[in-house]
Amino acid sequence: MSLRERYGGMTRAEQGVSLFVCGFTALLVVALLTGGLTPSYTLYLAGLTGMYVLLSLGLNAQWGYTGLINFSVAAFFGLGAYGAALVTASNSPLAIPGGVLVGLVLAVVGSAVVATAIAIPTLRLRADYLAIASLGLAEVVRQIVLNQRDWTNGSGGLRGIPDVFAGWPVLGPLPGELPGLQFAEYAVGIPGLFRIRVLGFTLGEPFWTDLLNFVAVVVFVAAVYLLLRRVHRSPWGRVLRTIRSDEELASALGKDTYAFKLQSFVLGSVVMALGGVFYAYLVAYVDPGDLEPINTFYVWIAVILGGSGSNRGAMFGGFVVVAIREGTRFASDILPARLPVDVPVLVDVYGAIVSDFGSTRLLIVGLLIVLVMRLRPEGVLPPQRELLWPSALEETDE
Amino acid sequence: MSDALTTGANREKDDPVLEVEGLRKRFGGLVATDDASFAVERGEITALIGPNGAGKSTIFNLVSGFYEPDAGTVRVDGTDVTGKQPHEIADEGLVRTFQTPRKLEGMTVREAMLVGAGDQPGESFLKLFTDAAGVAAAERANVEAAHEMLERFEIGHLATQPATDLSGGQMKLVELARAMLAEPELLLLDEPVAGVNPTLANTLSDHIARLNDDGVTVCLIEHDMEFVMNLADPVIVLDRGSVLVEGSPDAVRADDRVIDAYLGGESA
Numbered sequence: 001m002s003l004r005e006r007y008g009g010m011t012r013a014e015q016g017v018s019l020f021v022c023g024f025t026a027l028l029v030v031a032l033l034t035g036g037l038t039p040s041y042t043l044y045l046a047g048l049t050g051m052y053v054l055l056s057l058g059l060n061a062q063w064g065y066t067g068l069i070n071f072s073v074a075a076f077f078g079l080g081a082y083g084a085a086l087v088t089a090s091n092s093p094l095a096i097p098g099g100v101l102v103g104l105v106l107a108v109v110g111s112a113v114v115a116t117a118i119a120i121p122t123l124r125l126r127a128d129y130l131a132i133a134s135l136g137l138a139e140v141v142r143q144i145v146l147n148q149r150d151w152t153n154g155s156g157g158l159r160g161i162p163d164v165f166a167g168w169p170v171l172g173p174l175p176g177e178l179p180g181l182q183f184a185e186y187a188v189g190i191p192g193l194f195r196i197r198v199l200g201f202t203l204g205e206p207f208w209t210d211l212l213n214f215v216a217v218v219v220f221v222a223a224v225y226l227l228l229r230r231v232h233r234s235p236w237g238r239v240l241r242t243i244r245s246d247e248e249l250a251s252a253l254g255k256d257t258y259a260f261k262l263q264s265f266v267l268g269s270v271v272m273a274l275g276g277v278f279y280a281y282l283v284a285y286v287d288p289g290d291l292e293p294i295n296t297f298y299v300w301i302a303v304i305l306g307g308s309g310s311n312r313g314a315m316f317g318g319f320v321v322v323a324i325r326e327g328t329r330f331a332s333d334i335l336p337a338r339l340p341v342d343v344p345v346l347v348d349v350y351g352a353i354v355s356d357f358g359s360t361r362l363l364i365v366g367l368l369i370v371l372v373m374r375l376r377p378e379g380v381l382p383p384q385r386e387l388l389w390p391s392a393l394e395e396t397d398e
Numbered sequence: 399m400s401d402a403l404t405t406g407a408n409r410e411k412d413d414p415v416l417e418v419e420g421l422r423k424r425f426g427g428l429v430a431t432d433d434a435s436f437a438v439e440r441g442e443i444t445a446l447i448g449p450n451g452a453g454k455s456t457i458f459n460l461v462s463g464f465y466e467p468d469a470g471t472v473r474v475d476g477t478d479v480t481g482k483q484p485h486e487i488a489d490e491g492l493v494r495t496f497q498t499p500r501k502l503e504g505m506t507v508r509e510a511m512l513v514g515a516g517d518q519p520g521e522s523f524l525k526l527f528t529d530a531a532g533v534a535a536a537e538r539a540n541v542e543a544a545h546e547m548l549e550r551f552e553i554g555h556l557a558t559q560p561a562t563d564l565s566g567g568q569m570k571l572v573e574l575a576r577a578m579l580a581e582p583e584l585l586l587l588d589e590p591v592a593g594v595n596p597t598l599a600n601t602l603s604d605h606i607a608r609l610n611d612d613g614v615t616v617c618l619i620e621h622d623m624e625f626v627m628n629l630a631d632p633v634i635v636l637d638r639g640s641v642l643v644e645g646s647p648d649a650v651r652a653d654d655r656v657i658d659a660y661l662g663g664e665s666a
Contacts, residue, residue, distance in 0.1 A: 235512070235520030235537060242502060242513045249500040252462065253580055254488030254516050263523055309504065386506045386558065389520060392537035 013381055017316055024323060036330075039203060043210040045326055047282040050217035051275045052318035056302040057221075057228055057311060058271030063300075064309035064383075065237060066264040067244035069131035072118075072138035073299045076111050076269045078145060078291040080276020082152060083107030085286045090160025093153055100164055104277055111273035114141075115266045123261045130265075142291040157287025163209050164216050164281045175208035217278055221315075224271055228311050231267075233387040240264050241309070241387075298325070301365055305372050307379025316381055324365060328357040403645035403653060407436035407634060415440045415584045415615045416461065416492070421470035423456055430456040432639035434470070438584065443606065443616045445630030447623070447650075449660050452636040454619045455497070458588055462494045463487040475583055489516070491583030497592055499569035502561045507553075507572055510561040511544040512537075514579035543579060551575045551605060567598040574605065578614070585609070587618040591625050603629050627651065635659065 007015060028045070031037040037045075055073060062068040087096045087103035096102065118137050122130040145152045152158070165171040181203040231237050239260050242250040251257045280286050298321050306317030335354050353360045372379065402408075414437040423431040431453045438444045446454050459465040461472050463484035471480045474490040502510040518540065519525045520533040548554045551571050556564065564572065570590060577585055590606065591599040603625055610616055620626050626633060627647040635642045635650055637659040643650060650656055 231523065231526055234526050234533065235518045235540075236523050236526060238505075238509065238513055239521055241505065245502045245504075246500040248464065248484075249496070249502075250513070251484040252464075252488060252494050252496070253514050253576070254485050254493070255513075255521070256483070256485045267523075383504055386509055388509065388512075388541070389534060389537040391534040392541050 017381055021316075021319065024319075039207050040210050043207075043214045044282065045322065046214050047210075047217050047278065048326070049319055049322045050214075050221045051278045051282060052299070052302060052322050053221050053315045054224060054275030054278065054318075055272050055299045056306065056314040056318040056321075057224055058268040058275065059299050059303050060268075060306075060309065060311060060314035061228060061271060062265055062268035064303060064314065065232060065240040065244065066261055067127065068123075068261060068265055068268075069127060070134045070265070070268065071131055071293075071296055072134040072141070073272055073296040074291045074293060075134075075138040075141035076115065076272035077276040077279070077295065078141055078286075078288075079111045079114060080107040080273030081280040081286045081290060082145060082158070082276075083110050083273065084277040084280040085158040085161055086152070088161050088280075089158035089286075091153060091156075092158055093150055100166075100168075100281075103280075104274075107273045107277045108270050111269045112266050115269035116262065119262050119265045123258055123265070138291070138293060138296060142288055145291060146288040152288075155288055157285055158280075159285045161280050161284040161286075164213050171212065175205045175212060178205075178208045180204040213281060217282075220274065220278065224274065225311060225315065228271070232311060234389055236260075236263075237387065244309070298365075301369060305369065305379060307382040310379065310381050310383040313379050313381035313383070317379075320368075324361065324368070328361045328364065403643055403649040405643055407641040408632065408644045409435065409437055411437045411439040413440045414438060415475055416617065417471075417473040418457070418461060419471050419473075421457065421460055421472065422468045423460055423465055424468055429639055431460060431467075434636070434640045436634050436641050436644065438615060438617045440615050441610070441613065442632070443610050443618070443630045445626045445633045446617065446619050446636055447621075447626055447633060448636035448642070451638075452659075453639040454636055455588065456639075457636070458494065458586055458619060461487075462492060462586060488580065491581075492586065493577045493580045493582035493584075494586035495573050495577055495588055495590065497589045499566065499573050501569070505561045506558050507561050507564070508541065508544050508548070508557040510572065511548065511576050511579060512540055514576035515540045515543065516580050540579075547575045547579055548572075567594045567602075570594060570598075570602060571605070574602070574609075578609065582614065584615045584617060587616060587620075589620055590618060591620060591622050599625055 007018070010018065028037065028042060032039065032042050055077060058076070059070060059073055062070045083106040084100070084103035086092050086094050087098050087106060088100065096106070114137075118133055119130070122133045146154055148154070149156075163175075165174070183202070239250060239255050239257075242253075242255070243257050243260060247257050250260075279290070299318075302317030302321045303314050304317070305320060306313030306315070353363070416438040418437070419435045421431050421434045422429070434453065434457055446457065448454055456465065460467050463479070463482055463486070466481055471478060473479065474487065474492045477490055479487045479490055479492075502513070519529060519536050525533055545554065545557060548557055551574065553568060553571050553575070556568060556572070561572070574587075574590070587606070591602055594602065599622065606616060606618075606629060618626075618630065631646055632644055633647050633650045634644045635653075635656050642655055642659055643653055645653070
């Protein structure tokens with residue numbers, strides 16, 4: 001299928017989203033070439049996006065599929081990040097022996113155990129109880145991480161987390177062996193109109209390491225996405241979607257709704273923990289601040305904005321949240337400090353927003369949510385109309 | 399058809415699919431079901447009628463496991479299911495429908511139908527990965543069965559419509575068709591023609607009679623007396639949480655105690 005045909009076959013929302021993603025990526029490439037972004041920061045942004053995508057895919061597997069309200073995204077993210085960091089960080093008080101894989105297993109098993117423990121008493125009750133219990137769990141996990149210093153190093157955090165592939169055969173030494181690439185600086189432009197400098201940086205070992213991390217994130221996100229897509233359109237996913245609409249109906253038809261809800265909750269929590277594992281390697285440092293409730297709500301925003309119940313929507317939502325979180329850092333540099341037109345109240349408001357984007361970021365997020373809910377309550381990319389096991393239709397569709 | 403009428407329920411049945419004995423449920427100070435006992439004979443269409451507040455819906459919820467009884471037993475096909483979870487009771491072959499048709503958002507009609515099929519290998523998370531071929535084969539068979547079932551209910555053209563875009567009557571048909579995909583021993587229908595126009599009520603009545611001819615045992619609650627009297631035999635009359643009389647439609651209709659119960663007088 002040619003690109004043009006493929007584009008023509010999309011819904012309007014899909015076209016809009018593809019154009020937005022392409023445009024945004026193009027903007028990043030331009031910023032990269034003109035020196036607005038450094039290569040390693042660009043890769044960091046891409047990795048951060050991958051992490052948010054994992055978190056929103058995880059929440060989507062709970063809220064979007066089954067309708068489970070989980071307010072402890074940050075806790076499961078934290079369990080993943082600390083699970084990885086406790087094994088590999090240089091100042092880990094526990095000094096658990098093992099490498100990346102042991103950390104990964106610890107994160108997955110730890111989050112699955114905690115998810116099961118919180119789910120067993122609450123899933124039999126009405127939906128609101130899980131919401132309340134998970135809100136409490138998030139705070140409990142954060143307080144434990146903050147105060148159990150002999151395990152987690154408390155507010156000091158865990159530092160010195162090595163690269164994902166450090167010590168691995170082939171992949172470990174690879175970045176050091178790759179040649180450094182030097183890009184000379186060029187000046188381009190239209191004479192008399194404008195001139196900008198492009199390129200002019202060197203890609204050395206740190207860049208290759210970041211690139212390898214990034215490849216790892218991409219591979220993992222792709223694997224998780226494919227797995228979730230498979231289970232979502234399976235009979236298993238169909239039961240979850242039935243539970244979301246009407247749990248009584250599902251149980252009247254002989255489905256053990258409690259078992260399905262438990263599986264959905266554990267699956268989503270493990271995916272969130274994977275996001276945490278990547279975060280630990282991405283920034284090489286974790287501290288209890290990463291477990292703040294605000295991170296949970298960013299992920300909720302991503303899922304609702306993208307379209308609850310849609311894997312692609314969750315991915316897009318993750319992308320948008322990173323764009324807002326990181327994009328607002330630059331907005332104050334790009335936007336003029338003063339409003340060009342002189343309207344008294346507006347000038348003050350504008351000045352307050354532009355001078356302090358860190359604080360007004362949440363205002364923007366809130367406005368965005370209000371707009372999406374007003375104009376498109378099902379989210380930007382709602383789930384496809386019919387989800388059936390793909391090979392089941394081949395012979396019956398005549 | 400006989401004119402036989404028994405005071406209380408007729409417990410002398412040869413081959414009961416459902417046996418309810420001494421069922422009691424209290425909500426605070428209100429006794430909704432008070433020592434209700436009855437049996438549903440295999441192959442028949444049994445109706446539960448009674449004035450508002452007689453405890454019909456409560457009995458359905460108790461029998462299907464949505465409420466836990468304070469006392470009494472429920473047996474499906476000889477197996478004691480008292481106090482079991484709804485899905486366990488459904489596994490024993492008792493499938494119920496709901497008064498207001500339940501909408502499945504974001505699903506097409508055939509998807510919503512597929513939920514009904516029991517014992518799907520694809521409902522096991524592990525088998526999705528270890529036995530993909532088996533899952534696909536079962537799913538293919540189920541899709542085919544869903545299409546056939548929709549055809550049998552003369553709504554095959556709705557298969558790929560969104561399940562939320564149906565009229566009330568179509569939803570009732572889909573719900574009935576879906577319940578049949580679960581291959582029930584006993585079908586509990588909670589007000590199958592409530593809020594449905596008379597033409598469609600007749601259609602539904604024909605469908606239920608046809609299912610019964612095919613060997614499905616049906617037990618239903620309904621307020622529409624014409625519908626009940628044409629379709630069901632026997633009819634069990636409930637009053638104040640327990641069984642008043644049981645008998646053929648004609649016998650029940652002629653009984654003074656039934657008339658009194660409906661008119662709110664003192665029952666004899």
